[in-house]
Amino acid sequence: MEALLLGTGLLLGAYVLIYYNLVKAPPCGVLGSLRGRTAVVTGANSGIGKMTALELARRGARVVLACRSRERGEAAAFDLRQESGNNEVIFMALDLASLTSVRAFATAFLSSEPRLDILIHNAGISSCGRTRETFNLLLRVNHIGPFLLTHLLLPHLKMCAPSRVVVVSSAAHRRGHLDFTRLDQPVVGWQQELRAYADSKLANVLFTRELATQLEGTGVTCYAAHPGPVNSELFLRHVPGWLRPLLRPLAWLVLRTPRGGAQTPLYCALQDGIEPFSGRYFANCHVEEVSPAARDDRAAHRLWEASKRLAGLGPGEDDDPNEEPQPEDSAAPSSLSTTQPEELTVSELYPGAQSLPDLSKLTRRIQVKAESEP
Numbered sequence: 497m498e499a500l501l502l503g504t505g506l507l508l509g510a511y512v513l514i515y516y517n518l519v520k521a522p523p524c525g526v527l528g529s530l531r532g533r534t535a536v537v538t539g540a541n542s543g544i545g546k547m548t549a550l551e552l553a554r555r556g557a558r559v560v561l562a563c564r565s566r567e568r569g570e571a572a573a574f575d576l577r578q579e580s581g582n583n584e585v586i587f588m589a590l591d592l593a594s595l596t597s598v599r600a601f602a603t604a605f606l607s608s609e610p611r612l613d614i615l616i617h618n619a620g621i622s623s624c625g626r627t628r629e630t631f632n633l634l635l636r637v638n639h640i641g642p643f644l645l646t647h648l649l650l651p652h653l654k655m656c657a658p659s660r661v662v663v664v665s666s667a668a669h670r671r672g673h674l675d676f677t678r679l680d681q682p683v684v685g686w687q688q689e690l691r692a693y694a695d696s697k698l699a700n701v702l703f704t705r706e707l708a709t710q711l712e713g714t715g716v717t718c719y720a721a722h723p724g725p726v727n728s729e730l731f732l733r734h735v736p737g738w739l740r741p742l743l744r745p746l747a748w749l750v751l752r753t754p755r756g757g758a759q760t761p762l763y764c765a766l767q768d769g770i771e772p773f774s775g776r777y778f779a780n781c782h783v784e785e786v787s788p789a790a791r792d793d794r795a796a797h798r799l800w801e802a803s804k805r806l807a808g809l810g811p812g813e814d815d816d817p818n819e820e821p822q823p824e825d826s827a828a829p830s831s832l833s834t835t836q837p838e839e840l841t842v843s844e845l846y847p848g849a850q851s852l853p854d855l856s857k858l859t860r861r862i863q864v865k866a867e868s869e870p
């Protein structure tokens with residue numbers, strides 16, 4: 497009897513611990529008005545991206561949902577307009593697997609939208625599904641597409657500085673390893689897919705690191721964000737149909753909600769004062785140290801050069817980091833979000849929400865002089 501009680505107590509304790517640490521992660525997004533600001537969120541028709549877009553819309557931003565499917569993208573835009581009461585939520589077509597589509601999106605965006613303040617690379621895949629491509633589809637969607645999109649949208653980001661780029665990465669980057677001789681090799685079978693997913697998430701962290709270096713002094717900052725383990729369709733949609741009804745309740749029980757998962761990307765997009773951590777990796781709304789492979793500046797630079805080739809960036813298109821940014825819009829506030837007098841502050845709405853990362857816990861970024869590829 498005692499053993500039974502002890503066992504039940506332990507189980508309950510473990511569940512409460514998991515529930516409050518993982519499922520109910522404290523909201524740490526910042527409240528402030530984003531009126532007059534424009535944000536792009538990729539893959540915003542579901543999961544973490546949809547919740548991220550909702551929070552940005554609630555703060556008054558014009559939000560562009562960059563999604564692959566017109567039907568699902570338009571439906572999400574409709575939902576988000578209803579839920580946020582903000583009519584400035586629109587859909588624009590973007591398929592990150594196609595470099596032509598990325599270019600078409602950038603052309604349409606740059607010609608129709610006068611500004612870009614926040615770019616959130618959220619879209620991602622964990623498997624190739626039934627698609628058989630001649631290239632590494634996971635790297636293409638999770639890294640090369642976002643790499644190209646960032647380059648093409650940089651003129652707007654610079655013009656609107658201070659502006660931000662957030663790359664939704666994953667703790668899976670710790671298992672990643674980049675083999676530069678086989679970067680674009682097609683991925684076959686679930687084991688290779690798992691490895692390629694981790695590699696692409698490592699690419700996200702290294703890309704963010706190098707991007708920060710390239711953008712120093714421009715007022716555009718960037719962050720890699722780990723949303724935590726989230727109950728979304730990312731992995732479930734590739735699980736055999738018969739297994740899904742078993743896994744769904746388990747996932748609901750132990751994983752974070754998409755809204756919880758959106759908190760760290762939102763923090764990176766909105767929190768004032770984190771600019772000195774440009775290029776760093778955040779989890780649970782705190783800056784975190786990454787694995788040695790993910791803080792290797794030489795690898796980051798090598799990946800940058802390889803990505804330029806894989807993204808088909810011509811020499812003229814490679815953004816010149818020394819180029820003078822255009823003058824800041826004098827009407828725009830100097831920080832990304834502005835807390836309006838009539839609005840609630842984070843601590844009023846979410847008591848106990850975390851604020852700035854504890855600077856004393858930070859390990860300095862190791863500066864390794866990047867060398868050009870042999």
Ligand SMILES: NC(=O)c1ccc[n+]([C@@H]2O[C@H](COP(=O)([O-])OP(=O)(O)OC[C@H]3O[C@@H](n4cnc5c(N)ncnc54)[C@H](O)[C@@H]3O)[C@@H](O)[C@H]2O)c1
Pocket residue numbers: 538539540541542543544545562563564590591592593594617618619620621637664665666667722723724725726727728729730754
């Ligand atoms: N769910 C988790 O536990 C978890 C953990 C760590 C990181 N992440 C990351 O969070 C991000 C969002 O994932 P999620 O969990 O919300 O899953 P999700 O499957 O709900 O969202 C992924 C989104 O990306 C879109 N997408 C896929 N391929 C695309 C393409 N070719 N072009 C444009 N959009 C495309 C999908 O349509 C979908 O809207 C991903 O980058 C993922 O790697 C998720």
